[in-house]
Amino acid sequence: MAIKIALAGNPNCGKTTMFNALTGANQYVGNWPGVTVEKKEGKLKSAKSGEEIIITDLPGVYSLSPYTLEEVVSRDYLVHEKPQAIINLVDATNIERNLYLTTQILEIGIPVVIALNMADLLAKSGDKIDVKKLSEIFGCEVVETSALKGTGLKEVVEKAIEAAKKNEWKNPVGIFSGSVENAIEKVEEAVGDAVDADQKRWFAIKLLEKDSKVIEQLHLPASAMAAVNTEVTRLEKEMDDDTESIITDERYTYIGSVIDRAVKKSGKKLSTSDKIDKIVTNRILGIPIFAAVMWFVYYICVSTLGTMGTDWANDTFGGGIQEWAGAALAAAGASDFIQSLVVDGILGGLFAVFGFLPQMALLFLMLSILEDCGYMVRIAFVMDRVFRHFGLSGKSFIPLLIASGCGIPGIMASKTIENDNDRRLTIMTATFIPCGAKLPVIALLGGIMVGWTSGDYSDAGNTAFLMYALGIVCVLVAAIMLKKTKPFSGEAAPFVMELPAYHIPSAKTVLMHTWERLWGFIKKAGTILFLACVIMWILSTFGFENGSFGMVEDTENCLMAILGSALAWIFTPLGWGKWQCVAAAISGFSAKEGIVSTMGVLANVSEDLSEETDVVAAAIRDWFPTMAAAFSFLVFNLLNSPCLAAISTMAQQMQSRKWFWFAIIFQNVFAYCVALMFYQFGLLMEGGSFGIGTAAAVVVLLGFLYMLFRPDPYKNQKKASRRSVAA
Ligand SMILES: Nc1nc2c(ncn2[C@@H]2O[C@H](COP(=O)(O)OP(=O)(O)OP(=O)(O)O)[C@@H](O)[C@H]2O)c(=O)[nH]1
Numbered sequence: 001m002a003i004k005i006a007l008a009g010n011p012n013c014g015k016t017t018m019f020n021a022l023t024g025a026n027q028y029v030g031n032w033p034g035v036t037v038e039k040k041e042g043k044l045k046s047a048k049s050g051e052e053i054i055i056t057d058l059p060g061v062y063s064l065s066p067y068t069l070e071e072v073v074s075r076d077y078l079v080h081e082k083p084q085a086i087i088n089l090v091d092a093t094n095i096e097r098n099l100y101l102t103t104q105i106l107e108i109g110i111p112v113v114i115a116l117n118m119a120d121l122l123a124k125s126g127d128k129i130d131v132k133k134l135s136e137i138f139g140c141e142v143v144e145t146s147a148l149k150g151t152g153l154k155e156v157v158e159k160a161i162e163a164a165k166k167n168e169w170k171n172p173v174g175i176f177s178g179s180v181e182n183a184i185e186k187v188e189e190a191v192g193d194a195v196d197a198d199q200k201r202w203f204a205i206k207l208l209e210k211d212s213k214v215i216e217q218l219h220l221p222a223s224a225m226a227a228v229n230t231e232v233t234r235l236e237k238e239m240d241d242d243t244e245s246i247i248t249d250e251r252y253t254y255i256g257s258v259i260d261r262a263v264k265k266s267g268k269k270l271s272t273s274d275k276i277d278k279i280v281t282n283r284i285l286g287i288p289i290f291a292a293v294m295w296f297v298y299y300i301c302v303s304t305l306g307t308m309g310t311d312w313a314n315d316t317f318g319g320g321i322q323e324w325a326g327a328a329l330a331a332a333g334a335s336d337f338i339q340s341l342v343v344d345g346i347l348g349g350l351f352a353v354f355g356f357l358p359q360m361a362l363l364f365l366m367l368s369i370l371e372d373c374g375y376m377v378r379i380a381f382v383m384d385r386v387f388r389h390f391g392l393s394g395k396s397f398i399p400l401l402i403a404s405g406c407g408i409p410g411i412m413a414s415k416t417i418e419n420d421n422d423r424r425l426t427i428m429t430a431t432f433i434p435c436g437a438k439l440p441v442i443a444l445l446g447g448i449m450v451g452w453t454s455g456d457y458s459d460a461g462n463t464a465f466l467m468y469a470l471g472i473v474c475v476l477v478a479a480i481m482l483k484k485t486k487p488f489s490g491e492a493a494p495f496v497m498e499l500p501a502y503h504i505p506s507a508k509t510v511l512m513h514t515w516e517r518l519w520g521f522i523k524k525a526g527t528i529l530f531l532a533c534v535i536m537w538i539l540s541t542f543g544f545e546n547g548s549f550g551m552v553e554d555t556e557n558c559l560m561a562i563l564g565s566a567l568a569w570i571f572t573p574l575g576w577g578k579w580q581c582v583a584a585a586i587s588g589f590s591a592k593e594g595i596v597s598t599m600g601v602l603a604n605v606s607e608d609l610s611e612e613t614d615v616v617a618a619a620i621r622d623w624f625p626t627m628a629a630a631f632s633f634l635v636f637n638l639l640n641s642p643c644l645a646a647i648s649t650m651a652q653q654m655q656s657r658k659w660f661w662f663a664i665i666f667q668n669v670f671a672y673c674v675a676l677m678f679y680q681f682g683l684l685m686e687g688g689s690f691g692i693g694t695a696a697a698v699v700v701l702l703g704f705l706y707m708l709f710r711p712d713p714y715k716n717q718k719k720a721s722r723r724s725v726a727a
């Protein structure tokens with residue numbers, strides 16, 4: 001039987017880095033607390049004995065009293081699934097805070113080995129930790145490690161295997177005062193055989209702390225609960241405080257004494273991180289700096305470097321391969337049907353998207369750097385000041401930041417939000433932020449808009465940054481409107497999160513992230529997108545012509561045209577009632593890049609020209625009557641329901657069918673309304689006349705303004721709850 005070992009520790013102490021280094025896995029690592037939100041298992045073999053080991057990476061926790069969903073995952077695993085040993089990672093540069101969890105892990109009746117991680121940073125800081133002393137105090141092995149540099153890892157695993165085999169542990173002594181120890185003993189007696197002997201102490205302490213989940217789960221007989229309550233009351237009276245605080249205080253006092261004995265600090269100066277933070281998280285400069293950073297990211301990705309990459313990709317591959325494949329197929333005697341399917345359908349569709357690969361790669365690379373150096377989490381703090389005005393906490397901003405790479409991890413990251421209402425709201429709005437897959441759509445449509453008069457469609461200018469800003473504004477607008485309704489009402493939870501130290505991003509982590517995201521995208525192109533291209537090509541090649549079904553001469557007779565035209569009335573008020581646009585928008589529900597590939601297929605099929613991306617862009621441009629229509633198309637596809645994969649993640653995270661469907665309807669209606677306003681008012685500015693559509697847009701605008709500015713009906717309730725908190 002394989003030995004089960006768990007990695008447990010505070011958020012951001014390096015568990016996943018260690019997990020990856022040990023198992024060769026590629027789990028997500030980021031320089032902020034709360035990266036891992038689900039447990040992950042991996043395998044490795046002992047270097048000494050060759051035994052198989054199953055190692056589990058857990059979400060980080062500050063204590064074993066969980067508040068958020070992902071913290072519950074960790075506690076449940078440790079207490080109920082009982083690994084045979086725990087490697088408790090302690091961030092050596094933050095030892096005081098990290099040991100709080102250690103004192104609790106030592107109580108759960110499982111052998112523990114402490115990994116004093118970030119040893120490399122500790123050495124740099126000049127602080128010294130006496131490993132031997134620490135090991136003596138806690139009665140378990142302590143090993144200095146650096147998960148990043150790969151030092152001490154083998155040793156810590158072997159020590160954990162040894163500990164698991166010996167299956168011995170010691171309850172830590174000296175943490176609690178006599179009175180508390182007395183109470184623990186009494187509660188242990190009351191618990192009796194309800195739990196395993198090993199876990200009795202841990203459960204007893206939790207009962208003393210009045211942990212509601214543990215009380216519910218143990219379901220002790222009334223007499224035992226009465227005994228527990230007697231102890232709680234006695235202790236509270238004796239020490240004039242509530243039991244939870246008494247226990248927390250005693251743990252910290254104990255940790256203070258441990259630090260005195262085992263840690264030697266080198267007098268502290270203001271660290272480089274603190275100096276950078278003075279500027280970056282500054283009240284006034286914070287937001288402009290963030291805007292500048294994101295502008296720069298998109299400027300590099302979509303204009304300058306990104307465009308160079310795209311041109312290169314198109315020149316080298318794109319048209320060339322299509323031409324070559326067409327010639328090769330013709331030479332091999334392939335039928336017209338096959339030639340058209342491969343050249344126009346599959347290659348035309350895929351290359352329309354592949355051309356944007358360099359831009360996506362750049363975006364992923366830059367986001368990874370921002371994440372790993374530690375800047376991303378600062379933004380959550382900067383934005384907390386804005387979000388708080390609208391009843392959301394800065395914690396909701398982290399999922400949004402992650403969603404600018406991909407919506408799926410963005411939605412998953414919402415797990416760290418304690419408040420159910422805010423979590424739902426964040427899940428619903430996270431995909432308003434343009435993800436990597438929307439970048440090709442933005443680049444294509446942006447290029448068309450920027451080059452509307454000049455006819456040069458190669459540079460999308462600042463469209464991507466604008467869309468990013470629009471995404472954030474829409475999140476806020478949606479939040480204000482929804483927060484005034486009953487299901488979402490409520491004050492934002494206070495935002496407390498430690499700021500990790502800045503560091504130079506590790507090349508391995510950054511490249512791995514970039515490659516993973518890009519590879520995920522390429523895989524998607526090989527499957528979903530491939531399929532979408534084939535389906536779109538079939539629907540746009542076959543149809544009814546001259547009374548019979550077959551390949552059509554005039555694309556206006558194809559099946560897609562029939563289907564698209566049937567639905568066109570829905571989108572005509574948004575300015576893009578041509579069936580090609582409708583078809584593209586529909587295919588966007590499979591994957592957002594599908595919009596570009598469908599446009600590629602349809603442009604290829606209808607124009608019978610494939611070599612030049614410019615020609616494709618020109619064909620696409622002709623589907624839009626005005627620039628406002630192109631913009632409205634982009635806005636609708638930016639804000640509507642995300643791709644299938646993200647939708648299924650939403651369903652999973654909402655854990656409620658009702659809320660899931662509400663989210664889907666909300667996203668699409670919201671997207672429709674915003675696109676309607678942009679198109680109709682845009683049209684007016686372009687010199688159009690006032691019509692029914694404009695009137696509809698005015699009504700929608702008034703509706704939005706009412707929802708935004710009406711007095712909050714739940715305000716008094718909030719005030720009351722704030723008062724009770726203050727009391
Ligand atoms: N210098 C240094 N950095 C490290 C070390 N271990 C991890 N890091 C960095 O610390 C950051 C956090 O690492 P993760 O592995 O994501 O931390 P985690 O404990 O899994 O965090 P959560 O999943 O949020 O609980 C990353 O930026 C790592 O590169 C180390 O030994 N030395």
Ligand SMILES: [Mg+2]
Pocket residue numbers: 015016017028029035036058059060
């Ligand atoms: Mg992790």
